[in-house]
Amino acid sequence: MTSVAGVRVWLVDRLEASGALTPDWRQAFLDVGRHLFLPDVFWASTGDGYERCDRAESPERWLELAYSDVAIVTQWDDGADSGQREPTSSVSMPTMVASMLRDLDVHEGHRIWEGGTGPGWNAGLLARRLGAHNVVTVELDPAVAAQAAANFRALDAVPTAVVGDAADGHLPGAPYDRGILTCSVREVPPAVIGQIRRQGALVLPFAPLFGGGAVARLTVADGTATGPFTGSSAFMRMRQQRYQAPPVDDYLPGDWPGDSEHEYTTLSPLDVVDDWLASFVVGLAVPDVYYRRSGGGDMTTLWLFDTGVTSWATVDFADGASRFEVRQSGPRRLWSEVEEVVRWWMKQGRPGFERFGLTVSGGEHRAWLDDPVNLLTSARG
Template sequence: MTLTDTTALRRELVDRLTADGALRSEPWRAAVEAVPRHEFLRDGFFRRFGDAWQPVPADREDWLERCYTDESLVTQIAGTIVPGDIRGEILREPTSSSTLPSLVVQMLEDLQVQDGDRVLEIGTGTGYSTGLLCHRLGDGLVTSVEVDAEVSRRAGIGLGACGYFPDLVVGDGLAGHQDGAPYDRLVATCGVREVPHTWLEQTKPGGMVLATLCGWMHSSELAQLTVGHDGVAHGRFLGRQVSFMLARPHLPPPLGILPDFESGEERSTRVGADVLDDWDARFVAQLAAPRTQRLSLTSADGTRHVLVDVEAGAWAALALDREQWTVRQGGPVPLWDAMEDHLLRWQTDGSPALDRFEIMITPQGQRVTWPTP
């Protein structure tokens, strides 16, 4: 198959996404069938190789077929490194990718756009989702903000190759783009710890904001918010375990030198650290201590499950000893006390699923609640 003849691959992708329930309407099916994903991946991508990443250049035999798989394809490592920069392997963290198409189109379906809607996209990335929006609405109605100038430039090349010329903005996506406001819809393709009120200010009353609320313990949920005439947004989580790279200003700080876990005060716990292996429970715990990071340390004495709030200087270390969990805490804030109380209240209320939670955003911040019996 030639690069100019990817019609069959695009139709196969449409059929796969439709069968999986991601594609639910004809306008978005037409967009996926029309927009060639490979145009946004011409610089290649990385594939995971054990704990490392290896480049997959565009001249590799299986490159084209992989462009049309339903998987996320990493396009940048460590903030600057692209596939053409290395020959071997790299052991750094991804910083940009082409999100798996099923998630992209599910979110676009959830955005509920109508003909004539103006859309602000936060996080251009490779530009593939931007291209789908352009096909659906027309590029004159699409604005996309990307913090990385080089990423935005490459996205513009891919969009231009497809015949789309939306308003591409290089800047801090958390600030939105006031010059094009107000928008009917705002969609973020990066994760945030808190939804910026700026996004609500730039969205029309009755408009929708779709964003992924994340935490530093790696549990996240897609929030669907409607903006009111008073500038306050109300909404709910859609119950999808959506993972996006965090917006760069919302990334956690380095852990630095860990505290002395033999200090602090020790007590028995009412909830063990193993509860944090559950996605929903971990999300609930994050709500109580949103700046906390989680790690495990194994030694001859066993495994410690460690929680650290670097900015507050607080920590908690949990361990299992003869079927009894204990916690030792230090710093100005008892981290596990806050998480434990929150988790026990949630469990007492029947451990409702995250799609039953409600979220409200005001100028003062955000509030997440769950239903009580």
């Protein structure tokens, strides 16, 4: 029979050995059990999709998954039974929770704001470590927030839980020494930056429209937030930052290939979009471009569009091909822009997430390589 204490120590030891969990967080992870935040039925993201687990049917497996290093989905489709099956709330992967708390670099007496309570594990850990009165957490979805409130009842240290929009921060509790977002953004909400104390830090998963994602650790001063990415991440998006793409007809009213120009590339489109890091770099450099795929199997078409609805491109991928047909239409050459970024990145020796950084100021987002002066756009030019 698996014991809760046994699996909890097993997980904490593994997180510490990997370096994700720093020793100052060990006791909080031992005190605040992850299973307290899980419903009886959940879906574990085990790599080959989602494994549904029902505590009543398989209590051992339920506990094993609760203390495995996997994200656990607790809500689909914003709670509507729409049949779309998009995960919309979860208890995050323990490695991600631990490493983001490590990046947050908290100290005794710090006041913390969290955006995206979910079932509440991260907020519970923060409250255990820093004291209930120092932690405010904000959740948009009332049903998720109600579940978190119920989960918090099992804790000694209960954070202040607010139902609201994390994009507004939470002014009554400001200023905060640290802020942490646990839903991803492609635009850092200005109100959140404004509520962090000077030289305070903001840790958040940044996910450009094009794809990829990484945790950013930003230092805040005078309305500007700047800092490096610390590693890859994959989080569900802040609700209002999901992109609703216009219909393809708005770009291409007639039949493909319309008035497009025709050429070939030797860069495989799948080497761009199937590579989390390459997609991320493209997204940093060309923030207003997104893609869709059509086809599948040994023949795929990658469609590129801009959010300004001025231009489109297609690139055909066929198994075994060494050159790929490109069609581009509109004032912008979207595939050429994407290819230029990817070739530049390859020429730099394919720098990893940690060599990139982000500066957010006055609503503008500027990505850089190695140093805030080395902006991605000018570095490539």
